[in-house]
Amino acid sequence: MRVSDLPLAEPYVDHFAERGIRELYPPQAAAVDAGVCDGANVVAAIPTASGKTFVAELGLLTADGPGLYVCPLRALAREKYEAFASLPGVDVGISTGDFDATGEALAGNDVVVATSEKVDSAIRNGADWVDELACVVVDEVHLLGAERRGPTLEVTLATLRRRNPDVQVVALSATVDNPEAIAGWLDATLVESDWRPVDLRTGVAVGGHVDFDDGTAIDVAVADESNPETDGDDDDGLDDTEVTAALVADTVADGGQCLAFVRSRTEAVALAERLAEDGLAGEMGIGSAAEAAADEVEAVDGTVTGRQLADCLRSGVAFHHAGLRSGHRSVVEAAFRDRDAACICATPTLAAGVNVPARRVVVRDQKRYAGSAMEWLPTLEVHQMCGRAGRPGLDPHGEAVLVGDEDTEAELVERYVEGEPEAVESKLADPASLRTHVLSAIATGFAETEEEILGVFEGTFYAREAGAGGLADAVAVAVDDLVAAGMVRRETGGVDAYRLVATPVGETTSKQYVRPETGERIVAGLRTAAEMASATTLTVFEVICDTPDMQDTYLGNEERAEIYRFARANAGQLTTAMGETDDFEEWLESVKTARILDEWIGGATVEELVEAYRIGPGDLDSRIERAEWLLSAAEALAETTGLSVPAVSRARARL
DNA sequence: CTACTGCCCGTCTAGACAGCATGTC
DNA sequence: CTAGACGGGCAGTAG
DSSP states (O other): OBGGGSSOOHHHHHHHHHTTOOBOOHHHHHHHHTTGGGTOOEEEEOOTTTTHHHHHHHHHHHSSSOEEEEESOHHHHHHHHHHHHTSTTOOEEEEETTEEOOHHHHHTOSEEEEEHHHHHHHHHTTOSGGGGOSEEEESSGGGGGSTTHHHHHHHHHHHHHHHOTTOEEEEEEOOOSOHHHHHHHTTOEEEEOOOOSSOEEEEEEETTEEEETTSOEEEOOOOOOSOTTTOOSOOOOOOHHHHHHHHHHHHHHTTOOEEEEOSSHHHHHHHHHHHGGGOHHHHHTOHHHHHHHHHHHHHHOOOHHHHHHHHHHHTTEEEEOTTSOHHHHHHHHHHHHTTOOSEEEEOTHHHHSSOOOBSEEEEOOOEEEOSSSEEEOOHHHHHHHHTTBOOTTTOSSEEEEEEEOHHHHHHHIIIIISOOOOOOOOOTTSHHHHHHHHHHHHHTTSOSSHHHHHHHHTTSHHHHHHOGGGGHHHHHHHHHHHHHTTSEEEEEOSSSOEEEEEOHHHHHHHHTTOOHHHHHHHHHHHHHHHHSSOOOHHHHHHHHHTSTTSOOOOOOHHHHHHHHHHHHHTGGGOSSOGGGOSOHHHHHHHHHHHHHHHHHHTTOOHHHHHHHHTOOHHHHHHHHHHHHHHHHHHHHHHHHHTOOOHHHHHHHHHO
């Protein structure tokens, strides 16, 4: 099937031709056969690199009206925004938390790119443009199964379809076990394929020997670090890190690049520092470009993390994890794409993030600490890592290697090489998620009774799988919780007729997009603060940090005593008395975060805070960002409740 | 006495969405 | 039931 045969206007055909897109890939052709160009609903469960963006563009360009592209990450939204903006004559708008156009402007766009939360928020705030959509493309729709964000996605999608029954839905999914369930939910035709433009072979390494699933095998020379004199046992296992290093060196010697996935941040750094010894920059001949990338990283800040990263980059390797600032990350990603780095040692950030393909992917660790024990990574996640292997046009094929040993080999093959990814299951029944979306349904006026709330949820994936009736009890509980929290009121109209109405606090909470528990905690905190003799910025930081919408900051054993002393010394400025906490540990963590933020507005530098509180510079950034959002919510809630706490505005202004 | 080394034991562990309003060259 | 890197404290040991 040729692009020129599609019902696309000439400028688009030319645009794609300029990029070398003339012939459709098989999955793309299948999507056309399923009707993407004719307004039909389509679910495409196809590999990441198989041309999903083009399928999305087909839906958006052939739709008879404005389109919406929903994706889970801001970085992804930015990437897609740029791709769509290069289409001739297409007005593209973007709406994410960090990068936003006004509702007015969005209404005039042909295509809007947004995160799912932002779409949800737009609906809650009564944006009109969502009702005029002709086509909605949902990327990474398998996120439906994610703990907190999945329910948001399904409720948002259900609401969009309910308000606009004719809207075309095109959903793009990773390979999952039950794509037909998603397609059934969306009344869509399922397109399923594992075709890739670059072949991918997956294998397990034992020592320096790798057996791939296509029957081929390779051997790499692994340095043996262990000293045979000291350990008498026949130590069969070569060090996983050394196996990884050998696999990386082998790829580089062959002119390719590598991604290496490990379990934790510190191990990503440690592996990068180990690889830096191998002189890969010299081998690739990227000395000056590597130097330039290192300088760029050092220009971001003077943190330890930045220096470590710069040193690694000079040797042609990098690490990548959420403790890095976005400035660090973009340098690493760009350097790798420009072939100015041989290898990125990464935590899972890179598996689902922006497009950074490599010839070989090495998954050194397949287990991760999960609260109480080590757990196998989900197959879906490992497949996403492996799917990064193979750069179209640059690599003859992609290779994914799982590092194991004799004992784990069989399990790794069964679980990840031959195993099916998990099924996507709705998490809407989770009480916390349900409370949020019940409040939203009431606050927007979509529902005034429990039955009507169930009606709103009727179009969700959960309802399709389990029946909306299954939610009845849980919804009743959620309503009671919201009434008790002062978010919702039962307004009696007759003998046993009543309607559910959001209180002003409930309405503000919903519009500010904070969780009900957060809204409740902030109001209680403001009330206490308003009566305190001297409510300071620390006071309001303690309040917003003690909500579930602020991420908690790890509190080490040594630090605990120190933070405890700090909390005691500043008890007069805190809204919580030490004896009154439900969860003292958690509260102490909040105090730590609050202290960091208060020192930040007091003029402390990133370098000082990173050093003093053992957090990554990227962690600091993300807490500051959340604090800005939560303080604005606090300000709005102060206004609706009439509580006056000047420190809120003071803190906000200084952030 | 000092510098060094090996060993035991405790600590620590991935990621990342969201508000809002408005003038400006 | 399933990990593994790292660092501090401490005792033994060579010089």
